[in-house]
Amino acid sequence: MRHRFRIRVSPATGLAALALFVALAGTSVAAVSVALPRNSVGTAQLRRGAVTAAKLRNGSVNAAKVRRGSLLAIDFRRGQLPRGASGPAGPAGPAGPAGPAGAAATTLWAVVNKSGSIARSRGTSSTGRLGPGDYEVIFDKDVSKCAYLATVGSPSSGAGTAGFATVGGRLNKADGVEVATFAPSGTATDEPFHVAVFC
Numbered sequence: 328m329r330h331r332f333r334i335r336v337s338p339a340t341g342l343a344a345l346a347l348f349v350a351l352a353g354t355s356v357a358a359v360s361v362a363l364p365r366n367s368v369g370t371a372q373l374r375r376g377a378v379t380a381a382k383l384r385n386g387s388v389n390a391a392k393v394r395r396g397s398l399l400a401i402d403f404r405r406g407q408l409p410r411g412a413s414g415p416a417g418p419a420g421p422a423g424p425a426g427p428a429g430a431a432a433t434t435l436w437a438v439v440n441k442s443g444s445i446a447r448s449r450g451t452s453s454t455g456r457l458g459p460g461d462y463e464v465i466f467d468k469d470v471s472k473c474a475y476l477a478t479v480g481s482p483s484s485g486a487g488t489a490g491f492a493t494v495g496g497r498l499n500k501a502d503g504v505e506v507a508t509f510a511p512s513g514t515a516t517d518e519p520f521h522v523a524v525f526c
Contacts, residue, residue, distance in 0.1 A: 435466045435473075436523040438482050439506070446482035446519070452502070460515035464522055465503040473526040477506050482519040492520045 400408060435450035443456030452465045477494035480487045492508045508518035 433468075433526040434523060435468070435470065435526070436521070437464050438480075438521050439464065439519060440482050441508075441517040441519045456517070457505075460508045460517055462506045462508070462520070463498050463500075463503055464506060465500065466524060467502070468526075469501045470504065470524045470526060471501040473524045475504055475522065475524055477520055477522040479508055479518040480521045485521075488518065490516070490518050492518070492522075494522055 433450075437448035437451040437454060438446040439454050439462060440446050443454055443462055445451060445454050448454075450467050452467050454462060454464050456462055475494040477492040478487065479490045479492045489511050490509055491511075492506055494504055494506045498505050504522065504524065506520055506522050507515060508520050510516045510518075
């Protein structure tokens with residue numbers, strides 16, 4: 328057979344217990360107040376790293392509480408500080424070494440009579456008349472990847488004459504170009520000309 332024990336607390340006993348708790352709590356607060364007087368905790372009493380951002384109330388540290396000149400640029404987020412004005416340009420550095428010399432350009436040319444014969448030339452193998460105002464000029468090398476220039480002109484001097492010339496046809500020959508000469512009216516006609524090839 329089980330017996331149940333019930334503890335009955337009288338109102339006087341409860342009141343006494345509450346008074347004892349309040350008295351003990353007051354003693355603890357008083358003890359802390361005696362051990363740590365007001366304004367007695369300074370930098371020397373704080374362990375390194377004891378005060379963290381999580382322990383600071385938002386807005387509790389403001390500009391008035393930060394010593395002037397105590398912050399560095401590293402203490403600010405990137406882009407938070409305004410960029411200063413650009414400084415003056417520094418002196419020019421030493422010149423670098425010269426690059427390798429490029430390949431020398433080759434110029435081939437010919438002055439051709441209206442009959443198709445060579446008046447004078449450089450690097451030219453042969454010339455010939457193919458028809459009215461139509462000539463071929465053959466050089467001593469492949470000129471298929473070169474640039475061409477032709478104009479009508481006196482075979483004995485550099486003076487120009489009436490009319491004009493075109494160049495560009497290669498006659499299906501890698502070493503030759505076709506030159507056409509025209510009267511001022513645009514009619515194909517035999518004219519002396521000068522032609523140059525730049526490679």
